[in-house]
Amino acid sequence: MKINPQDSFDPDLFDDLVIGIASDMGVHDSGMHSHLRHQLLFSAAGSITIELDNTLCLLPPRRAAWIPAGTAHRAIMKGTMAYRSLYFSSTLPLSALPLQIVEVNPLFFEVIERMAFWPWRMPAERQSSLINVFCEEIKNAHRENWTLRFPSDIRLNTWLNTIRNGELPPRLGQLVQKVGACERTISRIFIRETGMSYQSWRQQWRLLKAMKMLCEGMSLSQVAQQLDFVSDSAFIVFFRQYTGTTPTRYLRHSIAELTCSQLFDSRHC
Secondary structure, three states: OOOOOOOOOOHHHOOEEEEEEEEEEEEEOOOOOOOOOOOEEEOOOEEEEEEOOOOOEEEEEEEEEEOOOOOOOOEEEEEEEEEEEEOEEEEEEEOOOOEEEOOOOOHHHHHHHHHHHOOOOOOHHHHHHHHHHHHHHHHHHHHEEEEEOOOOHHHHHHHHHHHHHOOOOOOOOHHHHHOOOOOOHHHHHHHHHHHOHHHHHHHHHHHHHHHHHHOOOOOOHHHHOOOOOOOHHHHHHHHHHHHHOOOOHHHHHHHHHHHHHHHHHHHHH
């Protein structure tokens, strides 16, 4: 159902198999919270930052985040976006699904949109056929890695707080000077606690930050400069290596998604 961003809403007060909401969100911070229901979080346009325990997730346009029931999370949004959120009863055969971010194909998109707009208190028999399609789509959806795990070693705490506040992670040699530990120690910490080398971790941080900045309307040159690339072309090569497309094509695709979403919204007004 379409709701206003200011409306209060608690999905745990419903007993429906699926409860869906759609909204044109602006700046929003949900705060850390959890649900008794499983949640699918989706934005047809605009990106969403999701904070978990020691993990940062970026949800780009046309991707969905599956958040199992009981998972503490915080959703942060900046700028207008086509926000969709679906909440599923724990009685449905979805409890085995782990926390994940998945690509949304055209069929999956239509299913999510239909569920987000259908009226609350809909009889279960009218929901069942679409729920079955949803279950198949989410189980077979292509998973993508738009997450970044933060190490918990106390020697890095002060430095990591500056990173959480937006400071660019330095190169490994510079990090040594900031935290007072040798390169070998820092490398062991990151591999042990994040599963990534520091260099890979830094590249993943820059990728997520670049995706977020592009979605917020920053130019390619601005992103390249702020993320310490030697040139625009170096940033394009980096972006294509990790995403399979260029920043310009990515932005063009996002704009197209926004137009399609607005057209779909108009059919439900």
